[in-house]
Amino acid sequence: MALMGIETVRPAQWIRDNRSALPSIIALALVAAFWVVGAIGGIGFLAEASSPMTMLVGLYAGLSAVAVSIIVAILALNDLAGRYTRPRTRR
Template identity: 70%
Template structure:
């Protein structure tokens, strides 16, 4: 049990030191979950389309969501890499 307290303290300490990186970590996690859910449920949604116009609209919305998710992931990963390089250069 004492060992578990040490791990919890390390996690709390890391969160206090890296609070600025938390939004980027959450963004990368959210984009990864979006891609997993999209891969599983997106095809099923498009196959249930009642008309070609509904399918086309779904494809355009999906394309916009994919583009936005790629932009968000790129910005978040760039931010994390910059933070990691900055802390590494200080050592």
């Protein structure tokens, strides 16, 4: 593809060049994994709750986890958008 002007970058080289973006990328991956596990049925344990208080505490814990995951995703996306929309300086 080098003949067409498209250079392929090896993953190790990309990671070295974008090392400062890795925390945001990892945070987005963890949030995505959290939502996938939740969608598959991670909340099914509340159906077998032994008391209403156990179910209520589980629901509040789930609600707080969802709120934190949304905040983390917004912060990570904001960081990545700001990082990659800045004009790049030539080396």
